[in-house]
Structures are given as C-alpha cells and as structure tokens.
Amino acid sequence: MSRLLVKDVRIVDADRELVGDILIGESTIQAVGAGLSVPPGVPVLLGEGRMALPAFVDLHAHFRDPGFPEKEDLLSGARAAAHGGFTCVSLMPNTDPACDSPEVARYILEEARRQGLVEVYPVGAITRGLKGEELADMEGLAPYVWAFSDDGHGVDDHELMLAACRKAAALGRVVYPHPEFSGVSDPELSQELMVARDLWLCRRTGCRLHLAHLSTPGGLELVALAKGQGLPITCEVTPHHLTLSKEEACYTVNPPLPDRRAQKALVQGLREGIVDVIATDHAPHTPEDKARGAPGISGIELAFPILFTRLVKPGLIPLSRLSRGLSLEPARILGLNKGLIKEGLDGDIVLVEDEPFTADEDFFLSKSSNTPLLGAELRGRVWATVHKGEVIYLAGKVKGRDFDDHRQVI
Numbered sequence: 194m195s196r197l198l199v200k201d202v203r204i205v206d207a208d209r210e211l212v213g214d215i216l217i218g219e220s221t222i223q224a225v226g227a228g229l230s231v232p233p234g235v236p237v238l239l240g241e242g243r244m245a246l247p248a249f250v251d252l253h254a255h256f257r258d259p260g261f262p263e264k265e266d267l268l269s270g271a272r273a274a275a276h277g278g279f280t281c282v283s284l285m286p287n288t289d290p291a292c293d294s295p296e297v298a299r300y301i302l303e304e305a306r307r308q309g310l311v312e313v314y315p316v317g318a319i320t321r322g323l324k325g326e327e328l329a330d331m332e333g334l335a336p337y338v339w340a341f342s343d344d345g346h347g348v349d350d351h352e353l354m355l356a357a358c359r360k361a362a363a364l365g366r367v368v369y370p371h372p373e374f375s376g377v378s379d380p381e382l383s384q385e386l387m388v389a390r391d392l393w394l395c396r397r398t399g400c401r402l403h404l405a406h407l408s409t410p411g412g413l414e415l416v417a418l419a420k421g422q423g424l425p426i427t428c429e430v431t432p433h434h435l436t437l438s439k440e441e442a443c444y445t446v447n448p449p450l451p452d453r454r455a456q457k458a459l460v461q462g463l464r465e466g467i468v469d470v471i472a473t474d475h476a477p478h479t480p481e482d483k484a485r486g487a488p489g490i491s492g493i494e495l496a497f498p499i500l501f502t503r504l505v506k507p508g509l510i511p512l513s514r515l516s517r518g519l520s521l522e523p524a525r526i527l528g529l530n531k532g533l534i535k536e537g538l539d540g541d542i543v544l545v546e547d548e549p550f551t552a553d554e555d556f557f558l559s560k561s562s563n564t565p566l567l568g569a570e571l572r573g574r575v576w577a578t579v580h581k582g583e584v585i586y587l588a589g590k591v592k593g594r595d596f597d598d599h600r601q602v603i
C-alpha cells in the first residue's frame with residue numbers, strides 16, 4: 194500500500210542529488226526515481242520547483258515541559274518542530290522538575306505519543322535536579338533516555354563526571370556534556386578545558402560522548418585529535434554559532450556567539466566533517482525572561498532557512514553537507530532508520546522553497562520568538578514536512594489542530 198507520492202522535485206541528501214519522484218508506503222520509502230507512475234487513490238505533492246531533503250532530526254531542543262508552559266510546551270514545541278522540518282527531537286532535561294527520574298521521562302514520552310506529531314527522544318539528567326552534587330537515577334532513567342546531560346550547566350566535579358561516564362558506559366548510553374566550567378571567566382577557555390577533561394574521561398571509561406554546542410576553534414581542535422585516536426565521540430554546532438557573529442548580533446546565548454574568526458573555523462569544521470551534527474539548541478523564553486538576561490534563541494523554525502541562506506546560497510557549504518549534519522548524522526547517533534531519501538528508510542522528508550520570505554512575529558508556531566533574526570529576510574522556508582508518509586505540516590498548517598488527515602489538505 195502506498196501512502197504518498199512526491200512528484201518532480203530536486204532530491205538532495207548526504208549521498209546524492211537527482212530530479213525525480215518519491216513514493217512512500219505505510220511507513221517507509223518504496224521507490225525513488227524519475228517518472229514514477231501515480232498509484233490510484235494515492236495523494237500527490239507536486240514539487241513545483243521545491244527541493245526534497247530527508248526530514249531533520251534535532252538532537253538538542255528545550256520544550257520546557259514540565260515546568261515552563263509560558264515559554265513552550267510539548268505540543269507547541271512539536272508544532273514548531275514540524276514547521277521547521279523536524280520529525281524527531283531530542284529534549285533536554287532542564288525542565289521543572291528536571292528529567293532526573295523515570296516518572297518525568299515517562300510523562301514526556303506518553304504526552305508526545307498521545308499528540309502523535311513528532312518523535313520525541315528524552316535526554317536524562319546526569320545529576321539530581323541538575324545541581325551537580327549527586328548522580329541522578331541513571332539506571333532508572335536508562336530505559337527511557339538515549340543520553341545523559343546536565344545541559345545548561347557543565348558538571349564541574351571531576352569525580353562525579355567520572356562516575357557518570359562509567360555508569361553511562363555500563364548502561365550503553367551516551368554522555369552529552371554541556372562543556373563549560375563555572376569557575377572559569379574566559380568563555381572560550383571554559384569550554385576548551387571541559388572538552389579536554391571529558392575527552393579524557395571518555396578515553397578512560399570507554400563511554401560514548403556527544404559534545405553539545407561547540408563554539409570555539411580550540412574545542413574543535415581537541416575533537417579532531419580525539420577522533421584521530423579513534424575515540425567514540427561526536428559533536429554538534431548550532432545554526433546560530435555557524436551563521437551569526439558577535440560583531441553582527443548582540444544577543445545573549447550560551448555559549449556566547451563567536452567572533453568572526455571563530456565562526457569561520459566552525460564553518461570549516463562542518464565542511465571537513467569534524468563537526469558531525471547541526472543541532473538547534475531551541476531555547477524559547479518569554480520577553481520578560483529575555484529582558485532579565487535569560488540565554489537562548491528560539492531556533493527550531495529558522496534553523497534550515499538561516500543555514501541555507503547564509504551557508505549554502507553563498508557556496509560556503511554544499512546542501513548535501515547540510516543534510517548530513519541535520520539528518521543523517523543525528524539519525525545515526527539515535528540509531529534511527531532515517532536520514533537519507535532511499536528505499537527502505539522511513540518516509541520522513543521535508544520540502545523546502547528557494548524563495549525569499551520575512552521571518553516576522555506571525556511566522557512562529559513556537560510560543561516564543563526570541564531570536565535576533567526576527568524581521569530578517571531569508572530563503573529556504575519549509576513548505577511541507579512528512580513523517581513516515583504522513584503529512585504533518587503543509588503550507589502554514591499543522592496536523593492535529595489545523596487538519597486531521599493530510600488527504601484533506603493536498
């Protein structure tokens with residue numbers, strides 16, 4: 194049984210580029226090629242000059258649920274994700290209560306399943322209440338989480354981090370540090386010192402390590418050295434660190450925006466494959482909290498447009514490389530059957546338009562629009578997001594509230 198045909202699109206993934214059609218079955222891609230015939234009764238999305246990429250997978254988002262529904266909740270976050278072209282999101286544990294117990298992880302998973310919009314993969318806390326004092330219930334959390342992180346805070350205590358790495362290795366889960374020592378005033382050094390320590394702990398314990406939001410050339414240099422030694426490590430950079438410099442935008446985010454020199458090094462790291470993943474660090478905040486200095490950018494909806502506009506259009510990064518960082522590598526890290534437009538893989542695709550648009554207040558489906566890109570003219574707007582053959586976002590409308598069945602809107 195076929196579920197959807199996408200016709201006459203420019204298909205781009207990490208491995209290839211062609212013009213053709215994509216036929217999706219009950220859940221997986223059935224065929225990719227030129228001139229596929231339209232099976233009777235199967236809805237068709239017409240390419241009409243659009244590009245089709247594998248849907249994006251975000252390893253790093255904050256949906257603030259439980260605890261801060263005025264900023265975001267699991268439903269508004271999922272709607273924003275679908276709007277941004279993401280079908281899978283991994284959620285950070287700095288909620289209230291923190292995701293440091295099986296109960297909170299189960300709440301997130303059950304709520305996401307009930308909504309049935311995007312796939313959700315919780316990250317468990319390393320320490321209880323993210324206080325950096327004692328380990329969270331890592332054994333209890335392990336069945337529900339793929340990784341452990343105290344995102345928002347680095348774990349300063351070396352012995353505690355060593356114990357966390359040993360435990361994560363025994364449980365077969367990834368350690369996902371927020372690399373920043375609290376007692377070091379130079380932000381670059383603060384990151385580099387913690388990257389160095391955590392790489393060493395990885396070497397000592399054999400745990401898998403995924404480093405959050407690297408923003409310094411020195412951090413990437415250390416990652417390159419460790420990869421050269423064959424350590425089981427990956428790292429990510431955010432769209433804002435890749436495209437905005439502190440000379441250009443004055444905006445509070447953690448880690449701070451890089452200067453132009455550092456930003457160039459991050460782009461080069463992505464081009465050369467030292468950077469594995471582009472992760473949004475979607476961090477919604479109310480205007481009041483931003484005014485009080487809360488760090489973060491509401492980034493999941495503009496991730497692709499800003500990367501496309503500032504890196505692909507000027508020829509700094511090929512679209513295929515972007516696709517690797519936004520889809521293939523994060524899917525591989527999560528162990529998903531996704532990330533390429535290929536027969537047998539999940540039918541998760543995104544259709545994007547190479548037309549200019551303005552990212553004004555009305556653009557956002559997130560509850561928060563805290564971004565220095567408000568009002569910017571960009572290209573690469575997402576037109577449709579498809580999850581396992583089901584259209585979950587199309588031309589401004591999201592499945593659930595705006596339509597029940599994609600057949601009604603095609």
Ligand code: DOR
Nearest residue numbers: 255345446447476488489
């Ligand atoms: O800017 C940030 N905001 N960086 C983080 O690491 C945490 C995040 C948040 O939760 O607001």
